[in-house]
Amino acid sequence: MASVRQVQVTFDCAEPERVARFWCEVLGYVVPPPPEGFATWDDVDRALPPERQGSAFACVDPSGVGPRLFFQRVPEGKVVKNRLHLDVRVGTGLVGDERLAALEAECARLVALGAVRVRLLRADEFNESCLVMQDVEGNEFCLD
Template sequence: MASVKQFQVTFDCAEPERLAQFWSEVLGYVTPPPSPEGQSSAVCTDPTGVGPRLYFQRVPEGKVVKNRVHLCVRSGTGLVGAERLAVLEAECARLVALGAVRLRLLPADEENESCIVMQDIEGNEFCVD
């Protein structure tokens, strides 16, 4: 049985190039130059080759319900308490400046550390954790 070595995360969206550029800024990924004739898809990739390729495909319908899969931007790994919150808030502010929307803070509990739920520029939810 073969094992999977790489995977791609695919987003349905209205503006593939714009969303690819947003996620490139969020994750430090790179995007190839856009085609002059316009495209119905776009990609961004991790320049180190470690992270998954993100693929954005234009679809005619808009987002209707909460997405069932989301990305987590891991900025506070290994941190707890006030130190973690400060790092999460700083990353949240950077992402808001890129066009993301802050939805809510999920405070730490007995099982999970704090995280911030956000939306990208097309309304897809993601977490800063």
């Protein structure tokens, strides 16, 4: 039986490069170098047929630990809640007011990048507090 060695997380979106660059800022990811024979990603894009230009973009963890994120253009818009979302771990090990302060600070940074704050889920007997947010195209994610 084969075992999984790598995972890529794929986002359906309207503007792949815009969403990818947002997630680069959120996670400290980078845009990988273009394929051999191309100086820039713009050169790669111009080499594609017009209907494929701007249809995909990616970002990677510069340390090589996190999964590659791939963004692909789709014709339909987002209409319902995500069935899968990313948890951005900014409050690991923190509790109470210290955790809330870390979540709020990161929320402010991400709102400045175009994210939207949706709601704060306060700690209960099972879970610590987290903030539900949306990226630049309305995809939900949590600051955890």
